[in-house]
Amino acid sequence: MATIATPTKPDLLQTLPSDAARQIQWRFADRYDLQMLVQSVRSVARGPVARLVAGGGRNSHDWTPAKAELLEAFDQSGITAVFMEPEQGGYIAGPKNLALALIAFELAWVDGGAATASLAGCLALAPIHERGTAEQQAKYMQLAAPPQAGEDRKPLRGAFCLTEPIPYVGVDTGMLNGKLRVAEWKEGEDPILQVEKRGRFITNIGFANFVTAAVDSGDERIKGSCMVILEEGDPGTFDRGTPTRKLVHQLSSTGDPVFSLRIPASRIVGGYDVKDGVIVPRYSHSDVIEAVFRRTRVTVGVMTAAKLLSAVEPVIRYQRGRFRGGETATPGSVRYELGLQARQDTLHRLVDIWATGEAGASLGFAAARAFDELDPLEREAGKLFVAQGGTTARARAKLQREVSERAATLVALPANDPTRALLQSDPLLRFVLLDSQADVLCPATKLWNTGWGAQMMREAVSLMGGYGITEDCPGFLGNKWMDAQLEATYEGPEAVQRRQLSITMANPLFLAQFKAWINEMRAIASERPATGACTLATAMGMWLWTLERLQHSKDADGDRLYQSARQGVTFPLADALCWLLAARCQILDVLELEQRGASDPAVSEGLAGLLNFMADLCHVQSARASGEVSRICAELVFGYNRHPAWDEAGYRGCFQQADLDSLEGIMPGINSYGLDVIGNDGSHPPKAGPCAKCQGAEQFLSFQSKLATCLTGCRLSKDRAAEAISKVMIPEALDYPA
Numbered sequence: 001m002a003t004i005a006t007p008t009k010p011d012l013l014q015t016l017p018s019d020a021a022r023q024i025q026w027r028f029a030d031r032y033d034l035q036m037l038v039q040s041v042r043s044v045a046r047g048p049v050a051r052l053v054a055g056g057g058r059n060s061h062d063w064t065p066a067k068a069e070l071l072e073a074f075d076q077s078g079i080t081a082v083f084m085e086p087e088q089g090g091y092i093a094g095p096k097n098l099a100l101a102l103i104a105f106e107l108a109w110v111d112g113g114a115a116t117a118s119l120a121g122c123l124a125l126a127p128i129h130e131r132g133t134a135e136q137q138a139k140y141m142q143l144a145a146p147p148q149a150g151e152d153r154k155p156l157r158g159a160f161c162l163t164e165p166i167p168y169v170g171v172d173t174g175m176l177n178g179k180l181r182v183a184e185w186k187e188g189e190d191p192i193l194q195v196e197k198r199g200r201f202i203t204n205i206g207f208a209n210f211v212t213a214a215v216d217s218g219d220e221r222i223k224g225s226c227m228v229i230l231e232e233g234d235p236g237t238f239d240r241g242t243p244t245r246k247l248v249h250q251l252s253s254t255g256d257p258v259f260s261l262r263i264p265a266s267r268i269v270g271g272y273d274v275k276d277g278v279i280v281p282r283y284s285h286s287d288v289i290e291a292v293f294r295r296t297r298v299t300v301g302v303m304t305a306a307k308l309l310s311a312v313e314p315v316i317r318y319q320r321g322r323f324r325g326g327e328t329a330t331p332g333s334v335r336y337e338l339g340l341q342a343r344q345d346t347l348h349r350l351v352d353i354w355a356t357g358e359a360g361a362s363l364g365f366a367a368a369r370a371f372d373e374l375d376p377l378e379r380e381a382g383k384l385f386v387a388q389g390g391t392t393a394r395a396r397a398k399l400q401r402e403v404s405e406r407a408a409t410l411v412a413l414p415a416n417d418p419t420r421a422l423l424q425s426d427p428l429l430r431f432v433l434l435d436s437q438a439d440v441l442c443p444a445t446k447l448w449n450t451g452w453g454a455q456m457m458r459e460a461v462s463l464m465g466g467y468g469i470t471e472d473c474p475g476f477l478g479n480k481w482m483d484a485q486l487e488a489t490y491e492g493p494e495a496v497q498r499r500q501l502s503i504t505m506a507n508p509l510f511l512a513q514f515k516a517w518i519n520e521m522r523a524i525a526s527e528r529p530a531t532g533a534c535t536l537a538t539a540m541g542m543w544l545w546t547l548e549r550l551q552h553s554k555d556a557d558g559d560r561l562y563q564s565a566r567q568g569v570t571f572p573l574a575d576a577l578c579w580l581l582a583a584r585c586q587i588l589d590v591l592e593l594e595q596r597g598a599s600d601p602a603v604s605e606g607l608a609g610l611l612n613f614m615a616d617l618c619h620v621q622s623a624r625a626s627g628e629v630s631r632i633c634a635e636l637v638f639g640y641n642r643h644p645a646w647d648e649a650g651y652r653g654c655f656q657q658a659d660l661d662s663l664e665g666i667m668p669g670i671n672s673y674g675l676d677v678i679g680n681d682g683s684h685p686p687k688a689g690p691c692a693k694c695q696g697a698e699q700f701l702s703f704q705s706k707l708a709t710c711l712t713g714c715r716l717s718k719d720r721a722a723e724a725i726s727k728v729m730i731p732e733a734l735d736y737p738a
C-alpha cells in the first residue's frame with residue numbers, strides 16, 4: 001500500500017492530480033451522480049464559457065444574447081436542475097451543498113462570472129427553499145426547473161435583492177429602506193401589499209422573471225421585516241435599471257433595479273399570521289438571509305480555490321516554454337527543458353499558490369459536506385426540540401444551549417470513554433456538534449478562500465510576467481485575479497465573515513472540538529510526520545491559548561480586549577483561525593487519499609508520488625499557517641500592553657549602576673547581566689525604554705519557541721515539492737481556449 005514517505009529520495013509526482021484522486025480527497029468517490037455532474041459542468045465550462053471569454057464576451061457590461069446562451073447551456077447540461085428535488089424537476093435527491101460546490105468549482109475553473117450567473121439563480125430560490133411555504137416551494141422550484149421532455153415553457157430565472165443604494169443595506173443588513181405597505185385588505189381575502197424596493201448591484205437582474213426581495217414594514221398593519229417574492233408581471237413597475245459598470249464577473253448580469261409593485265400577501269416568504277388585525281410574517285428578513293447565506297457563502301469560497309488550482313497548469317507550461325525558440329535554448333539544454341523552472345523562486349512561489357489552492361478547496365468542500373450532513377439533522381432536531389417544549393425561539397435557544405453544554409462535556413471525555421458514543425447516536429447531540437462546526441466553517445471558507453485567495457491569485461498572475469496581465473494569458477489568470485476581489489466582497493465582505501467568526505469561534509462547544517482536533521493532529525503527526533501536522537497542532541494550541549487569554553484580559557487602559565466593538569482584537573484572531581482550519585482540512589484530505597487510493601485502480605498508479613507531493617504541500621501550508629498564527633497572536637498578546645518608558649515607573653524595574661558596582665564584589669560578573677542599567681549620571685541605554693516584561697505570557701513564549709523548532713523540515717518539503725513541479729508531466733496544451 002502506498003503511504004506518505006519521508007525518505008530523502010521519495011517517489012515524485014508523475015501527473016497533475018486526476019479526477020479519481022480528487023473524488024477520493026473531496027469524498028465523492030461513492031457518488032456516481034456527482035461524478036457525472038462534474039463531467040457535464042466541465043464540458044460547459046471548458047466549452048461555451050471558455051469560448052465566450054476567449055471571444056471577448058467579458059468586454060461588455062450588457063446582458064448580451066451570447067451571455068444568455070450560457071443559461072441554456074446550464075439548463076441542458078443539468079446545472080440548473082441540481083437545486084431542485086426530483087419531484088420538482090431535479091435529479092439529485094437530498095442535500096445539495098456538495099453538488100453546488102462542485103458546480104461552482106468547475107465553472108470558476110474557467111470563469112467566475114459564469115459560476116455566479118449559475119449560482120445567483122440558486123440564491124434567488126434559496127429563501128423559498130429554506131423558509132418558503134410548501135406552496136411557494138412547489139410553485140417556484142418547479143417553474144425554475146428546466147422544462148421536461150414535451151413541456152413547452154421557459155424556466156423562470158430569479159434574482160436575490162437585499163443590497164440597496166447607499167446609505168441603506170450593505171454590510172449592515174438591518175438598514176432596510178425597502179418598504180411594504182397594505183394596499184388593499186378586503187374582509188376574508190388575502191391582503192394586497194404595495195412593495196417599494198430599490199436594489200443595488202443585483203445579480204441576474206438583466207433577465208430575472210422573479211425576485212426575492214428584503215423589505216421592512218412601512219405600515220402599522222404589518223409587523224417587522226420579511227422577504228417577498230416579486231414577479232415580472234405584477235402590476236406596477238419592474239424596472240431592471242442600468243447595468244452596473246463592473247470590472248469583474250462580466251458574464252453575469254448585474255444592475256440597480258427599482259420595484260414598485262402590488263403583490264398578494266401570500267408572496268411573503270414563509271407565510272404570515274394575522275394577529276389583532278396585524279400581518280405578522282413568520283420569518284423576518286434576517287431569519288431568512290441567515291439560513292440562506294449560511295450555505296451559499298461556501299460555494300463562493302470554493303470558486304476562488306478553483307481559480308488557484310486552475311492556475312497551476314498554465315503557469316507550469318509558461319515557465320517551461322519561456323526560452324524555447326531562442327538561440328541559446330537548444331533542446332536538451334537546461335534553458336530549453338526547464339525554462340524559468342531552473343530558477344528556484346519561480347518554483348517555490350508556485351508551490352505556495354498550489355498549496356493555498358489545495359487548502360482552500362479542502363476547507364470549502366469540508367464545509368459543503370458538513371452542510372449536507374447538517375441539513376436533514378437540522379430538520380430532525382427542529383422536531384425534537386419542539387417535542388421537548390421548544391416551541392418559541394427563546395425556549396428552543398435554551399434547550400439548544402443545554403444540549404450544547406452536554407455535548408461539550410462529552411467531547412472533553414477521554415477517547416475511550418463509552419459515554420462518548422452518545423455523540424454519534426443521539427441526534428440532538430450530533431446536531432449541535434455539527435451546527436457549531438458549520439457556524440465556523442462557512443465564514444472561514446468565505447473569508448480565507450476569497451480574501452487570501454485573491455492575494456495568491458496576484459502571485460499566480462505575477463508568475464506569468466507581462467503575459468499575466470493581458471487578455472491573452474492562458475487560463476484567463478488576470479480576470480481571475482480581479483474576479484477574486486468580488487468573491488471576497490459579495491454575499492457579505494470580509495468584515496461580515498470576521499464578525500460572525502468572532503462569535504461562533506468562541507462557542508464553548510466549538511472550542512471543545514477544536515481541542516480534540518489538536519490531539520487529532522498530534523496523533524496524525526506521530527504516524528505521518530511529513531504532513532506538518534505537528535507544527536499545526538502547536539499553532540492550534542497557541543491560538544487557543546491566545547483566545548482564552550484575550551477573553552480574560554484588559555488593555556493598558558483597563559478596557560476589555562475580547563468584545564464585539566474591538567474588531568482590532570477579534571478580527572485578526574478570526575483570520576488566524578482560518579489559516580489553521582484550512583491547513584487541517586488539507587491534511588485530512590491527503591490522509592483520505594492515502595487510505596483509499598491504493599484500492600482504487602484509477603488512482604493506485606503513481607499514488608506514492610502523488611501522496612509525497614501532497615504531503616509536502618501540507619507541510620508547506622502548515623508552516624505558513626503557523627507563522628501567520630504566531631505573528632498575529634504575538635501582536636495581540638503583547639500589543640495591548642504599554643511599553644515601559646524611561647520614567648519613574650520604568651526606572652523601578654531597572655538596575656542602578658551604583659548598586660551593581662557594589663554587588664560586583666560578592667557576585668563577580670553581575671555587571672554583565674544587567675540589561676536595563678541606569679548610569680550614575682542618570683543615563684540609560686539607547687533604546688525605547690526598559691525591556692517589556694512578559695508577565696503571565698510565559699506560556700505564549702514557550703509556544704513560540706516550540707513553534708519555531710516545529711518548523712524543522714518545512715523548507716525541505718518545499719524544495720521537494722518544487723522539484724516535483726519541475727518534473728511533473730502536463731498535457732501539451734490547455735483543454736480550453738485562451
Ligand SMILES: Cc1cc2nc3c(=O)[nH]c(=O)nc-3n(C[C@H](O)[C@H](O)[C@H](O)COP(=O)(O)OP(=O)(O)OC[C@H]3O[C@@H](n4cnc5c(N)ncnc54)[C@H](O)[C@@H]3O)c2cc1C
Nearest residue numbers: 160161162163170171201202203254489490491492493495
Ligand atoms: C457584482 C456584484 C454583484 C452583487 N450581487 C448582489 C445580489 O445579487 N444581491 C444583493 O443583494 N447584493 C449583491 N451585491 C452587493 C454586495 O453583497 C455588497 O456590495 C456587499 O455586501 C458589500 O456592501 P457594500 O458594497 O454596501 O459595502 P459597504 O457596506 O459600504 O462596505 C465597505 C467597506 O467597509 C467595511 N465595513 C462595512 N461595515 C463594516 C462593519 N460594521 N465593520 C467593519 N467593516 C465594515 C466592509 O468590509 C468594506 O470593506 C453584489 C455586489 C457586486 C459588486
